[in-house]
Amino acid sequence: DAMVIQNPRYQVTQFGKPVTLSCSQTLNHNVMYWYQQKSSQAPKLLFHYYDKDFNNEADTPDNFQSRRPNTSFCFLDIRSPGLGDAAMYLCATSRDGSAAGVDTQYFGPGTRLTVL
């Protein structure tokens, strides 16, 4: 089945130790997104790729970076995780991200990051 896959589902890292979360999709969608969701809060967009074009949200900390080596894969790199970065990280895709909200986003199951 076509889907959005995130690995690992659970990730534990130490304070300040770089960590990479991965996302892959079999939907062949042009747009891939990374959201951060903290406990009892709504998902918050960090950045997205429209094809190879990277788009960062204005309030996304520099500590967060992303790579998209090809259509299928996208990575979230946290260079120096702090305790406040503990959250669920959600990857999503959409076909072409058309305006007005017509284009449905498909979310992966998320990676829960714990920072010790």
Next chain:
Amino acid sequence: LAKTTQPISMDSYEGQEVNITCSHNNIATNDYITWYQQFPSQGPRFIIQGYKTKVTNEVASLFIPADRKSSTLSLPRVSLSDTAVYYCLAGGGADGLTFGKGTHLIIQP
């Protein structure tokens, strides 16, 4: 992307119909209204989308009045497994989705 307002939480019982209303007073002319459902420790899942009047699928119905300043998600005959957070969004495109606080729906036996 229009700001949306919806109840923080709602309770209901199995077998009942549940209606969750969302206001989006500043919705743009071209914006669609979309609802997502999120279970604990899972990503949000698309439920239904509409532009005006009524849309129905196998899961829910969406009612949108003529002025489009609000919308109502209707879940027929809910079960315990419908306990989740429901997000209403108005608009949004390639730049990503801006989620509001959502409605935490709790279904009791």
